[in-house]
Amino acid sequence: MTDVLNDVLNDALLLTETNPVPFFAGNGKSLDYLKSNESLVPACQRIGDAGKYQKLLMDPDLSEYIIGRIVVNERDTVLPAVIEKTHLPREDAETLFRYVIHGSFAVNRAHNFVKDEKWPHDVQMLNEFAEAGYERLSRK
Template sequence: MKSRKIDRRTLYTINVIKEAFLTLINQKSYSKITVAQVCREAEITRSTFYLHFDNLTDVLNSVLDDAMMISQNSADSTPLTGEITTDYLKQNESLLPTCQRIANSQKYRALLMDPDLSEYIIGRIAKHERAKSIPQIQKRTGLNQKDAETLFSYTIHGSFAINKRHHFVKDDEWYHEVKMLNQFINAGYEYFKKKN
């Protein structure tokens, strides 16, 4: 996004553009959305669009940043340890993966389900979570940074895949799978901790 002073009118226009983008992503895939369509939906001119954003990727990044900020505000940095029950997960949803916390907001679900964006979104989530998660993995496993990064990448991709398979809906089957996978991950962490 272009850097400029943010006054109330500018903030309103930026939000109108992002909301128009999200409306369109609920109707079609990202690859089929154009700047012209966003402008029509937002009822703005192209020149107004380009005052605030360089391109659609810029809008996408801004929307993802908003989504991750919401997710971060609902997150607890406490890693899952010990016995993980379905009731525990339901009561401590801040401990769920970032992609699932983002999907708690209905307006972001279509974005997360877009087949053209999966790898891009995973990359953005990984970039956002890396600095916090890698040291936690190292602490819990005793692994070096490179190996912790491998586990981190595996966990991010796997979490996204499971959540996407469930369309980011937290039903009983989803809770069962998350519980099982967290137990699997924790057992692996314990193994590495004892080995190291």
């Protein structure tokens, strides 16, 4: 049963796609660039066009499991990039990474995992907020 759920989640979250550039607040990329290069966007934001999985992703009983799958899939790519960008020790970078994943999931859940008219605004605002935080931490 878990294998089937994992296969469905991998497809829903596009976890089988390669993510060549670690995501950090869009890596300074414009929202238009991110829209046309979905692999640069975090897993829980890439799924906004996959309506067939909306009920699964909105299931409150599965939220922690889904977030855990995202964490496992994204950690090896994103965590080293967070460390490089912020110069934080690994333990602190892990805390920041989990915060970003959980927050991103919560915002996308608030949008019902649909890229509605407000979604691009929220993504841009959160990207700017996160980028400012990364810059501030790197100056410590």
